[in-house]
Amino acid sequence: MxxxxxxxxxxxxxxxxxxxxxxxKGELDHVNAYTLVVAVALSAQATDKGVNKATAELFKVADTPQKMLDLGEEKLIEHIKTIGLYRNKAKNVMKLSKILAEDYGGEVPNSRAALESLPGVGRKTANVVLNMWWQYPxxxxxxxxxxxxxxxxxxxxxxxxxxxxxxxxxxxxxxxxxxxxxxxxxxxxxxxxxxxxxxxxxxxxxxxxxxxxx
Known part of the structure; x- marks a missing residue:
């Protein structure tokens, strides 16, 4: 070392x-805190460029937790199937969207503990969101x-x-x-x-x- x-x-x-x-600036495209969470979660073992390509159309139709739930898992998969581990990631995106919609009024929490409690969101994802969206160091x-x-x-x-x-x-x-x-x-x-x-x-x-x- x-x-x-x-x-x-x-x-x-x-x-x-x-x-x-x-x-x-970070290189993951997003339009709000929710799409940032989704983009970072999708970026695990994938390139930012690949994620941006997949989410370009996705975020036009699903930029909130409720819109993602309305879209449904199968249509989400169609958008992200070029990304590695897409089936598992799709399941996590749907689960975290449900939690955000039901428990947080559709808003993304600004605490690390709350972020890390979301499916598919680890410490790295939580830190990216805290830094890029809330300007937390x-x-x-x-x-x-x-x-x-x-x-x-x-x-x-x-x-x-x-x-x-x-x-x-x-x-x-x-x-x-x-x-x-x-x-x-x-x-x-x-x-x-x-x-x-x-x-x-x-x-x-x-x-x-x-x-x-x-």
Whole structure:
């Protein structure tokens, strides 16, 4: 596991990220909190691009829990059958839609515990929704962040919970809101799994990755 970078180096890294992209955005298309929950739930083991393609037409006809229930599971499957694990995901979307419609008046709750109680919604999904919709500095650790955090020394940890804690403990407060987006995008497009683009990386001189691909 990578060593932990010091505070000043981490601040410099995020200052460079902010200079390159002051307002990083998630890449899942959505129109409200509900469609964000659905999109993130569908994105497990799937690409954002693939989810966006599937939900482009879906969200035109089902952008609330009740509209999703009215659409029905079989028609939902027709929209999302290009996404991996679509049958199980369709079941979870219908279940969470029923709970939201019956127990929350069709609104998405803004507490992590309530979000995590929904079928198909884990800690990562809950954190994405809290961050993107309610601007809460929650950290959704995916494979990109896990890889980047350990390679760079920004937020090393043996599992996603440890990495999430390292983000909260070591990344300066003024970068917390956008931290996970900067790291996801950096991991997705620069700090790639097989062939990281270290030669063009804006933090290559600060990163602890010993096998830099220069």
């Amino acid at each position: 990578a060593r932990q970078l010091d505070y000043h180096t981490i601040r410099e890294i995020f200052e460079r990220f902010r200079e390159a992209d002051a307002e990083p 929650a950290q959704a650790v995916d494979t990109h962040i896990f890889r980047f955090g350990n390679r760079s020394g920004v937020c090393p940890g043996k599992d996603v919970v440890a990495v999430e804690r390292a983000i909260e403990d070591h990344i300066p407060a003024d970068f917390q809101l956008h931290a996970h987006h900067w790291m996801i995008l950096h991991g997705r497009y620069t700090c790639k799994a097989r062939k990281p683009l270290c030669g063009t990386c804006v933090i290559r001189d600060l990163c602890m990755f010993e096998e830099k691909n220069l």
